[in-house]
Amino acid sequence: MANYYQLAYGAGGGLSFDLNIGDFCSHFKLDSVKTLNSLKFLELDEYLAFNESVFLPSRLKFMVMNEQLYNFQIQNQGWDPFIKALLRSYGGAFENYVNIREFDLAKRANLNVQQVIEGLKQLNEFKILNYEQQTDTPQVTWLKPRQDAKALYINKKVIDERKANYRIKMEAVFSYAEQKTCRSILLLAYFNEMKAPKCGVCDVCLEEKRQKNPAQLFDTITNEIFQLLTKEALSTGSLVSGIFTGTEKEKIETIRILLDSGKIKFTGDKLNLK
Numbered sequence: 342m343a344n345y346y347q348l349a350y351g352a353g354g355g356l357s358f359d360l361n362i363g364d365f366c367s368h369f370k371l372d373s374v375k376t377l378n379s380l381k382f383l384e385l386d387e388y389l390a391f392n393e394s395v396f397l398p399s400r401l402k403f404m405v406m407n408e409q410l411y412n413f414q415i416q417n418q419g420w421d422p423f424i425k426a427l428l429r430s431y432g433g434a435f436e437n438y439v440n441i442r443e444f445d446l447a448k449r450a451n452l453n454v455q456q457v458i459e460g461l462k463q464l465n466e467f468k469i470l471n472y473e474q475q476t477d478t479p480q481v482t483w484l485k486p487r488q489d490a491k492a493l494y495i496n497k498k499v500i501d502e503r504k505a506n507y508r509i510k511m512e513a514v515f516s517y518a519e520q521k522t523c524r525s526i527l528l529l530a531y532f533n534e535m536k537a538p539k540c541g542v543c544d545v546c547l548e549e550k551r552q553k554n555p556a557q558l559f560d561t562i563t564n565e566i567f568q569l570l571t572k573e574a575l576s577t578g579s580l581v582s583g584i585f586t587g588t589e590k591e592k593i594e595t596i597r598i599l600l601d602s603g604k605i606k607f608t609g610d611k612l613n614l615k
């Protein structure tokens with residue numbers, strides 16, 4: 342990245358640059374996801390600050406002293422009105438960068454905005470001032486000057502910890518999808534809660550109950566059917582949707598068995614107790 346911005350060793354501290362990730366990655370043939378993650382690590386170790394998108398207004402700072410600027414004005418009469426407009430508006434720009442608005446400057450200098458921008462760019466080239474145009478592209482800021490790669494300290498412990506954490510979480514996700522373990526237990530394992538009890542209500546728990554004891558499932562569904570039909574006669578559809586336990590197939594199978602054994606019967610199109 343230092344090469345990309347043509348930063349010399351020891352330079353760059355506090356400077357910000359536009360960061361076009363696409364261009365940067367294709368320039369060095371890097372993978373963009375890996376690059377973004379690497380930036381995050383450099384940020385963690387406080388080498389860089391990386392803003393995915395910030396709006397920075399245009400700003401400028403004079404790079405010459407008052408007197409040198411005056412000499413320039415005398416020698417380049419054409420620039421005199423423009424520089425006067427600059428000085429009237431941004432007198433503080435000898436000491437610090439000041440935010441400017443090209444639009445305001447254009448009105449004061451009796452120019453259009455494009456002429457103002459061109460003028461500022463030229464003064465920038467003459468090294469009279471530094472002009473940085475507004476941007477809302479991602480920015481990378483060098484918090485420290487460029488270091489020799491050998492002197493770079495990357496906190497490997499943090500990276501290893503994050504890798505390990507990530508692995509545990511990914512494994513939990515895969516287990517969730519594949520394994521026949523209670524969903525609740527797997528979900529809580531993802532959040533590092535390792536001693537959760539079975540929930541008893543997720544699809545895995547219900548399937549387990551079903552396989553352990555089909556007779557109990559049948560009894561539970563039968564009880565529910567009796568309770569429902571004690572209140573009122575119901576159509577098959579209403580009865581099935583009123584039963585909590587089991588799959589639709591298991592509910593219908595139970596109703597069929599109860600019909601066959603004569604424990605419930607049809608009256609018209611409704612089921613009721615015998």
Ligand SMILES: [Zn+2]
Nearest residue numbers: 523540543546
């Ligand atoms: Zn469960």
